[in-house]
Amino acid sequence: MDPRERTPRGVEASARDELKKRFRGDLVLPGDVGYDELRQVWNARVDRRPALIARCTGIADVMAALGFARERGLPLTVRGGGHDIAGNGVIDDGIVLDMRPMKGVRVDPGRRVVRAQAGLTWGELEHDTEVFGLFPVGGQCSTTGIVGVTLGGGISSLSRIRGHGVDNLLSIDLVTADGRFVTASETENPELFWGLRGGGGNFGVVTELEMRLYPVPDIVSGLLAWPMDRAEEVLRLFRDQCATAPDALLLQLFSWVFPPGMGFPDSLVGQTGVAVMPVFHGSVEAAATTWLAPWRALKPALDGIGPMPYHTLQHLFDGMLALRLRQYQRCEFLTGLPEEAIKVFARFSHEITSPMSIVEMANFTGGMASRVPSDATAVARRDAHLFFAIQSAWSDPGEDERHLTWTQSFWEAIRPFSAGGGHPNFLEGDEPKERVADYFGREKYERLRALKRAWDPENVFRRNKNIEP
Template identity: 50%
Template sequence: MADREGRAVADAIRAGFRGELLLPGDAGYDGARVVWNAVADRRPAVIARCRGVADVRHALAVAREFDVEVAVRGGGHDVAGNGVCEGGVVLDLSPMKGVRVDPVRRVARAQAGLTWAEFDRETQAFGLATTGGQCSGTGVAGVTLGGGMGWLMRKHGLTVDNLLSVDVVTPDGQLLTASEHDNSELFWGLRGGGGNFGIVTEFEFRLHPVREVTAGLLVYPGDRLADVLALYRDYAAVEPDSVTSTVIALTAPPMPGLPESLHGRPAVAIGVCHSGPPEDADEALRPLRRFGPPAADLVAPMPYTTLQSMFDGMPAGDYGYRQSIRAGYLAELGDDAIAALVHQADRVVSPLCIVELLHLEGAVAHVPEDGTAFPGRDARFFCMFQSTWSDPGDTAAHTAWTREAWNAFAPFTDRRTHPGFLDADEPAQRVADAYGPGKTARLSALKRHYDPTNFLHLNKNIHP
């Protein structure tokens, strides 16, 4: 967009806007355009920091009038960097931080600019929570609309399984409420279909009594990765729904509780969260704890918010780093798949590369596969290869490892994936592959109804 057109768009938005507008050169502009993945270094013509639904509707209408590209930002934590665009208008919802908790009904209404840390602060005041992201800095909106895998999912379901209703501004400017009873097909699509059908401004969540959990890491030297994965496969067969767990192959950071002999060396961590009664945790976690002595046992009772912030500040979850991701689902974890995971973990190009395997099932699988747009409820495991780096000169090596490692491992997957983890450099067909033909057809019908011109296309895009 030319500077003159950008100023015209900004003037038109400013005429009916209550929030803050930021243009190139303004104080705060550079900070406001930063998203989690530093690869997405883009310069929008206008950043419209919305303070409410009226701001969203007005700025969206102006963008449509001028036919300029729109990006929608909630928490800004998308690996593809879709929360910022080059030369267009960013509808920044991050100033929209309202939360209202009803502790009697165990329901919360939350605006779309919240992070999970902000949401949890309000709900934990009443000893309540719902399934959120694994890092507290991720946005409520992005996690929810993508499906929502988190530490409570095997007991309480995905985030979308706890979603009761949404308020959404459609591309033509309508404000609709979608729920099981109102605009139910749209509600189906929003639970896993991302930002394809409109801009969600508020969510209504079901909450659960959660205050203290038994959680943390069991850490082993990296040369035990194959043994740990074999143990994890066996544990997954008997894991109670009260436990959500993951295995991460990583380079051990110099964190409290880890022996210095492990600092900077390959390691494998089993992360666990037991969200049942504390007195049941020892029995639930016994198969993991009796497997050889770990180098560090960091599992203990802790506040839920402590668990939620456990990975905060680490490069894979923090802002300011470049990121590359490939991910997908596994029906089983056979010996050959374990060997392939170990081989690729041995080939990492820097200490900030990780391989993660997450057990699903539990309450995730209690909802029928076609109950929401979210794909993969019938999978047993979710696997992710992630590269993280700082120096732009290291980009080629890191992205090459992510792609090549995943391509070598892909034959062990079912070829689907969690759409929220699709990276910007993946083929467009990967979106359809993620959902499968049946859900893709249903989502495309919704797209034709609500956004026939594909105006909102900076997302994991469903074509009309």
């Protein structure tokens, strides 16, 4: 039998009815209306069949579903935005705590603080903060979930001027493995607060975040693009500007097959090329007289640089990320971009195997994010020069091997320039567990393990980028 057609084991309708007495949200079993849609995550390569999907509406529902799973010895996982590349938001033969119904937002514009429930995406949260002219230090795209992005570190287009997402958390509410509701902050359970900020969902089911908000005036951004035969000179300028960029300048470089509908000239559409998307917190005049002139001297085939509302930036790539495609990723933090690395990047980008794949480099780790003390949070690699990620995407299952091979080969060729470890939010499901430890480094990883032993000694929360007790 095709494993995708089998009936998941673990929960009968009678057991569901018993749980329903203490659960307010929907409890969805295989065969129920909506089950197949609810079990889907962003990565179409992930096709798992949970025994029960518990659609939590509040803290009491989280406690009830967690207790139900533990009473019956059933594995569980927690689903927020569902964008984790490894598909950890869904599980075979276990219980999914689906947090998406929890979308409460409470903005305090005077204090510039927001309390946001765990089911929100960045777009949903910003919808309620933007009316006050304020934004959180959020993800790179509006459709990802706020909790997974933030607790994994929270790299953002605001990282260089405001620090990462975790650096702007004030408190975290969660339900622990033994069913207790606790708050973690600098003054309440401070060690847990330290570990959650970078250690992700290893210590409990997060129900609400309290985070700072900031006014974000219009930025200077847009795309500069060249055909792939110009890649090496573009990469050299990218390297040189990243080395001296002020806090106000984030530089992102992409290679992919230029799609229609994004302003690319007809000569570039459907062609492999390289693009730079700066995010500058300053005026057009300041941009033109400092960093922008050298880019224009390279005579891009597309120059879309100009004033841009921050709201627009946050939605630029929504269309690409909303498609449910087969996905495979590899990522690294890089120590730099020497000539050998530039040639690797250009060669593999030229050989890209899918028009829906994209490769990214960015200097997220500089500026304010790099000046936060290393021991302030569990987040690591703040001093890395560049973040690098390969995001392969395609639709035909018959092409899996081809795209996986290209991704792995590219990653292996770039690894000699690694600063050690990859960002937890971008780690694939087939990567060895040592990759998690490598990211944190020995000292932080051992501190996180001690915290895990204190809060989740049985490793109930293990369907994640796991820190073993």
